[in-house]
Amino acid sequence: xxxxxxxxxxxxxxxxxxxxxxxxxxxxxxxxxxxxxxxxxxxxxxxxxxxxxxxxxxxxxxxxxxxxxxxxxxxxxxxxxxxxxxxxxxxxxxxxxxxxxxxxxxxxxxxxxxxxxxxxxxxxxxxxxxxxxxxxxxxxxxxxxxxxxxxxxxxxxxxxxxxxxxxxxxxxxxxxxxxxxxxxxxxxxxxxxxxxxxxxxxxxxxxxxxxxxxxxxxxxxxxxxxxxxxxxxxxxxxxxxxxxxxxxxxxxxxxxxxxxxxxxxxxxxxxxxxxxxxxxxxx
Numbered sequence: 001x002x003x004x005x006x007x008x009x010x011x012x013x014x015x016x017x018x019x020x021x022x023x024x025x026x027x028x029x030x031x032x033x034x035x036x037x038x039x040x041x042x043x044x045x046x047x048x049x050x051x052x053x054x055x056x057x058x059x060x061x062x063x064x065x066x067x068x069x070x071x072x073x074x075x076x077x078x079x080x081x082x083x084x085x086x087x088x089x090x091x092x093x094x095x096x097x098x099x100x101x102x103x104x105x106x107x108x109x110x111x112x113x114x115x116x117x118x119x120x121x122x123x124x125x126x127x128x129x130x131x132x133x134x135x136x137x138x139x140x141x142x143x144x145x146x147x148x149x150x151x152x153x154x155x156x157x158x159x160x161x162x163x164x165x166x167x168x169x170x171x172x173x174x175x176x177x178x179x180x181x182x183x184x185x186x187x188x189x190x191x192x193x194x195x196x197x198x199x200x201x202x203x204x205x206x207x208x209x210x211x212x213x214x215x216x217x218x219x220x221x222x223x224x225x226x227x228x229x230x231x232x233x234x235x236x237x238x239x240x241x242x243x244x245x246x247x248x249x250x251x252x253x254x255x256x257x258x259x260x261x262x263x264x265x266x267x268x269x270x271x272x273x274x275x276x277x278x279x280x281x282x283x
Contacts, residue, residue, distance in 0.1 A: 022111070023142050027129055030121055038116045044168040045112040046074060054163040055115040065120045065155025066147060068097065068109040069163030078171045080269075085169040085176070087267045091255055094161060096208070101159035103202040107194070107209070108144040108187075109157055113165030116146075117155070124149045133189065141186025148194040177281050184282045187212065219244070220279050244271065 002013045014028055030038060037059055039052060051069055058067045070093045073086035100106045109116075127149055131138045138145070147157055170176040191209060198206045222244065226237030248271045256264035 021139050023129065023139070026142070027125060030118070030125065033118060036118055038118050038121055040111055040114045040116065041165070042112040042167060044074075046166045047113060048164040048166075051113065051163045051165060052115075054160050055113075058158050058160055059115060059117060061156075063156050064117070064158055065150040065153065066106075066109045066114060066116045067158040067160060068106060068115075069113040069165045070094065070159075070161050071110060071112055072164060072166050073169040074166035075168050075171060081173065081176060082169055082171050083263075084267065084270050084273070087255070087264055088270060089169070090259060090264075091267075093159070094258070095255070097159040098161060100205065100208060101157070103204050104156040104158075105151055105197075105201055105205055106157040106159050107147060107151075107191075107205075109147045109150075111143040112167040113163065114143065116150070120150060120153055120155055121146075124153060133185075140182045141190055144186045144190045145193075148190050148197070151194065151197050173277070177277060180278055181281055216279065216282065219275070220283065223275055223279065244275070 002015070005011045006013070012032070014032060016025060016028060020028075026040065037056055039055070041047060047069075055067050055069060058064060071089045073082055073089060076082050076086035097106050097108075124146070128142075128146055131145055133140070150157055170179055191213060195209075198209065222240050226240035229235065229237045229240075248268050249265075252265050252267045255267065256262055
C-alpha cells in the first residue's frame with residue numbers, strides 16, 4: 001500500500017520501527033493529523049463508497065464525539081461459523097448499537113469503522129495512552145475504552161446503519177474464541193469504568209448495561225443448575241432446556257422478521273456455541 005500510494009500527495013505514511021500495537025499506532029497518526037475528523041478503519045475492512053459522507057454528516061452536530069457504521073462479514077460464505085458471526089454482527093449493530101444510539105450513547109464504537117472528532121480525541125490522548133490492565137499498559141479493548149472516554153467528556157456517540165463496512169471475521173473456532181475473550185475482558189473492565197455515566201443517561205442504557213452483564217451470568221447459572229440436576233438425579237432438565245430454547249427461538253424469530261431474512265432462524269445454533277464454548281472461556 002505504501003508503494004502504490006507513495007506519490008499521492010493526499011496520503012502520508014508513518015512507518016513505525018516495530019509493531020507497537022493498535023493504540024500507540026493510532027496515537028502516532030493522530031498526533032500528526034490536522035483534519036477535523038478522524039476515520040479509524042481496520043486493515044481487513046472495506047468501506048462502501050458513501051461511508052465517509054454518511055458518517056461525517058452525523059458529525060456535523062458538535063455534540064457528537066464519535067460515530068460508527070454497520071459491520072458485515074466480507075467472508076460470510078466461507079463456513080458455518082462465518083455465517084453465524086455475520087448474523088451476530090447484524091444483531092449487535094441493528095439491535096444493540098441502534099437502540100443505544102437512539103438514546104445518544106453507543107457504548108462501543110467498533111474499530112473496523114469508526115469516526116471521531118479530532119478536537120475531542122486530542123484532549124483524551126493522555127488518558128487513552130496510559131490505561132493500565134493489572135498494572136501493565138493495556139493491549140486490548142481500545143474501541144470500548146475510547147468510546148467510554150468520549151462519553152465521559154460529555155459527547156454523544158451515534159450509529160449509522162446505512163454506512164456499511166465489510167470486515168473479515170474469524171473462520172475457525174480457536175480464532176473466534178480468542179476474539180470473544182478479548183471482547184469479554186474489555187466489556188467487563190470498561191463497563192465498570194463507565195458505570196458513573198449512567199446516572200446522567202436515559203434509563204434504557206442502564207437496563208442495557210445490566211442485561212449485557214447479568215444475562216450471561218444468569219444463563220451460566222441456569223446451565224450449571226441443569227447439569228447439577230442431571231448429575232444428581234439422572235433426569236434431564238427439561239424446564240431449563242425448554243426455557244433457553246424458547247427464548248432463543250423468540251429472539252431469532254424477531255430478528256428474522258426485522259431483517260426480512262429467514263436465515264436468522266439458523267442463528268439458534270449460536271446458543272449451543274454460547275453455552276458450551278463461550279461461557280466456559282469467559283468464565
